Ligand code: NAP
């Protein structure tokens with residue numbers, strides 16, 4: 001077994017603290033890599049607090065993981081010691097269901113293995129995430145990371161990046177489309193970068209007026225403060241797509257009114273409580289309400305390659321792991337510019 005250092009939550013009320021545990025030995029199809037950076041996703045905060053469902057504790061969060069390969073199993077074909085590697089939100093899936101066979105393992109019908117707060121495919125071994133010094137993952141769920149990009153800024157691509165890239169590609173968002181990005185946080189700022197790269201006219205819908213200059217620097221064409229009723233009214237019936245990255249309760253009906261005919265509101269944010277949607281909000285304008293979850297491994301590699309080609313990384317604030325709790329507090333207040341990334345050398 002491999003002794004592993006980590007930060008873990010022992011239950012849903014205690015702050016994260018140092019913890020050690022054992023990872024499995026490197027199997028024939030496994031890659032072990034030492035973690036250099038791990039992004040801090042709002043999903044980490046939701047899960048350590050049991051916002052969505054009762055979690056598996058102790059919990060080591062973290063699913064935006066990058067580092068360098070230190071060991072590979074005998075049958076590993078695509079990685080060698082010294083390579084840069086990454087892992088996102090899933091570390092395995094059944095591989096035989098209809099969705100897995102179509103490169104949609106994020107929607108595995110038999111339950112994929114989440115990188116943490118989940119179970120391996122044996123359905124009994126808990127998984128532990130990237131707030132740790134090393135990780136062992138089946139090579140089919142390890143991504144190649146370019147050495148052309150800043151490594152710390154690459155970590156958030158593994159979740160915030162793919163979660164926004166995938167729906168924009170699925171709905172073929174691009175030239176001629178008006179895209180609204182709702183919420184300018186970790187996911188939102190990546191959505192702006194991809195929306196602009198794909199040629200869409202991008203508007204940020206934000207509750208934080210002080211983020212306007214940043215939004216423009218990220219490439220957004222317009223900025224709308226959603227707490228200003230006049231600005232909201234002026235934008236009625238104007239967007240083809242809204243990519244909703246909001247982590248807290250919000251008024252879907254208000255945002256739906258901003259879509260033009262056939263417009264699509266795509267949920268990627270996961271507020272803890274269900275929302276109330278009036279049928280009229282959809283009927284008027286034949287609007288759709290849709291959702292999207294991360295992306296497949298193949299699409300994650302495609303996204304990483306796209307980012308390497310177009311020099312896209314996340315705008316980050318590098319933190320010491322002992323400041324994790326403070327960064328959660330700031331994230332909760334919407335005060336994130338635009339992703340906290342843990343420097344794992346501080347562990
Ligand atoms: P984040 O960095 O905290 O950003 C969320 C942003 O939402 C905030 O910065 C804020 O932006 C806005 N916001 C917060 N509270 C709001 C409220 N009450 N009303 C309106 N806007 C509000 O979080 P993140 O890491 O980007 O994650 C966002 C959500 O996506 C989380 O729920 C996370 O769990 C989920 N997620 C889903 C997937 C998936 O596969 N679908 C993957 C990753 C994450 P402004 O200051 O601009 O208003």
Ligand code: ZN
Pocket residue numbers: 041042043044063089159160
């Ligand atoms: Zn995430």
Ligand code: ZN
Pocket residue numbers: 093094095096097098099100105107108109110111
């Ligand atoms: Zn499956």
